[in-house]
Structures are given as C-alpha cells and as structure tokens.
Amino acid sequence: MEVKQKEIKLVIGAGEYNNNPGWLHTQEGELNLVDETTWKTRFSHTSITAILAEHVWEHLSYEEGLKAANLCYRYLKPSGYIRCAVPDAFFPDECYQNIVKVGGPGPKDHPAASHKIVHNYKTLTKMFQTAGFEVHLLEYCDEKGEFHSNEWDETKGVIFRSKKYDPRNQGDKLVFPSLIIDAIKY
Template sequence: MPSALRKWAYAHSGPLLKPASLFAWFFYSRFSDKIRLIIGSGDTLYKGWFPTDIKTLDLTNKKDFRRYFKKRKIDLVLIEHVLEHLEIADIEMMAQNIKEFANPNINIRVAVPDGFHADQAYIDHVRPGGTGPAADEHKHLFNYRSLSEIFVKFGYGFNLIEYWDEDRNFHSTYKNDDEKGHIKRCFLNHRKNKDGKPNYTSLIIDFYLTQP
C-alpha cells in the first residue's frame, strides 16, 4: 500500500482500531510466555511483540492500561523515537502507569535522538523544529542525563546502552541478539553508519524497577 494511502487509511480507522487491538490482545495474552509491548509502534511489527499506539493505548490513561494488563503484567517494553514527541507530564504518567502494571523484573528499552551527539548536522536534523522528518513535532532533545532523571524519580534504575557523553565521546553496547528489543535507528543498524562511524545513532537506555 502506498505511504499516502496507508496514512489516510490509518487516520480514518480510529473507531475500529481499539476494538481490533483488544481482540488481538485476547489471543496474544493467552498464548505468549511474556508480555512484550511496543509503544508507538506505527507500522513496526516484531514477532512476539504486541504493537500499540495512541489510538489503541493511551499512555496517560490508567483505564486503558487496566483493560489490557489487569490479568497479565508487562515484562518488556520497547519505545523507539516516541518520547521526544510527548510532553514531560505525559512521559511521567506513562512511567507511573507502566510501573503499576509491570512485573517486578520489567525492562523498558527507550530510544530517542541524542542531544549530546557530536555532529551539529545531526543535532539540526533532530532538534525540535529541525530539518528532519517529523522534527517539527519534536518537543525535546534529550541527553542521557535529562531522560534518565524522569524515570529515576518514579523508582526506576537504568543501564546506558547507546549514548554520547558530555565530552562528545560515543558509547554503545547494543546488540541485535538482545531480547530486550530491536532498535532500527542505532549505530549498528542505521544505513548512515556503513562507513563504521557513528553518524546516526540514538540515545538508548534500559530502565528497570528498583522500588515496588
């Protein structure tokens, strides 16, 4: 389906999406060993993962979380290039809602554009109002410190997976064989890094619960 037609179909299918998602959830939750959740999935589909977006799961709405996760708690969450589009208050509500419906050993893998990236062209591409696709919808340009602070105050710890530090040094331990979630826009996978240089990377952090 052409991209424009796919976007039109999605925009006009709102009333049907949530019932269809809940129907799919009925079977997924009964036959999956773990609950693996993609937030803001768009057209991203990974085997064993349950896709959601704003029309099927409102991150700020506890009632929505209760519909899905009353009986099965969340084990793994994947959020790639979504949080930069949200208000801080909405991210905070999401963190609290996930925590309430999470298994104790949950892992939340978050990827966003990296505000400490050393290349100014990259920064201009991804900053709010920047030159990149959908950058005009970006509300934040996080670095590892500003993003982790949001989750820490709600009882999360974190592991840095891919990031630039304050001295513009690049670090990455991301591997595609990691069951915690596949990231397309990272050093290992993005097409702009074929020369072996970190031209296009993401800030990737794994969050876990340190407090019940």
C-alpha cells in the first residue's frame, strides 16, 4: 500500500502574520532565500508543494531574487508554486511610493529600510520566468497605474496586503495594494 506524503506548504518571512494556518511559517534566520545550506537541512529537492512570500522579494536585489527563485524552483514539486506579493512600482500614489522605495522612507528600523528593489509586473514576471516558472498575474497595476485583479483562490495562500483582504483597500479606493503573482513550476 502506498503512503501519501504530507504536503509541505511554506511561508517565507512570515513576520507577525499568520494568515495561513497549517502552513510552516519561517523567518530569515531559519530559512534564508539565497543560502541553500539552510534549505538542505529541512527539505529535499522537489519536496515542497507551495511557497508563500508576502513582501519578501523586495528585500533582495534583482540578482538575489533570481537566485532565490531558482532555489525555490529546485525545492518545489512539479506543479508546485510560489505565491509572491511585493510593493507595486506602478501604483500611482506618491505617499505609497515613498513608503516602499529602495532604502525606505526614514529610520533604519523601518520595515522598508532594507528594500533593494521595487518591482513592477514586468520585472517580477521576467525574474520568475527566467528561473523556469510560468507566471500568472493575480493583482497588479499596469504602466498607466490602472489596477487589475484576476480571481485567485485563498486556499492556495492568503496575501493580507491585497485588494481582496487588506481592510485599507476595501471600497473604491486602493490605499496599499500589492503586486501579486503565482509562479508555477511545470
């Protein structure tokens, strides 16, 4: 009789949010996106079903982000995916852009102080496609600043900072949207 292996669903850089009960929540100190030695101690190649990264990739340079995407690809099962959310460079709000900009808006202890890049849907898509993923845009702004949203299934990972879940974004006015993608390994 074949024993079915439990699915591994992983949140990287979980912070204070626990929007995904039943998922394995990790912090940078225990699982570093660009250091494979931290992955090898916990997982084997092609063992992870899903990875959720909410506002993590902007803390990596483009090159580090690509390295991290390649590493995730190595550890994901076929048909596994990364749901990735980052600040959106095309969101047309000066206050928002000041908060999420590279280096952040002020003190070294501000969460955005370690931002190294602000992605738009083109840069984030290209990075994950270069690593071998097929990318599906879930929520994003285009070059004109127009917001687009495609239906997405929260059972595959909740992104709090989204149009769908962030109370700041309910109603007609977006206040703090994210660029959200699913990057699927085929």
